[in-house]
Amino acid sequence: MRAELAARGVKITLLSEQLGYSRDYIGRMTKKGSNPGITDVMKVCKSAEISFVYVFTGKREDPTFDGVFNEMSKLTPEELTALKNHLKADPLVRGPIADTDKT
16 A cells, blocks of 8 residues: 555655544554554545555556556655656546557
8 A cells, every 4th residue: 555655646644634543553554564444444545546456455457557556656756746747747648559650
């Protein structure tokens, strides 16, 4: 869950304020090997807009992006912000890739 939150640029402090939980509790809850209550996990996933299914199973509804999210989890907060700003300026569109080699 921690990598998914980081990939989405979700700050634990803001998340804890939104949910009314302490920052420490959210931090402990997102550590690998922790065993938080399912209700709390569902609240965090909903608030952070991350997949509850992925958090529990490690499988995405659309596995196409697994590699992308894995790489994004390695970015620094500054790099994530730069990527977010870039994507806002020129959003990705799902669909066929245009054939630019028309010779």
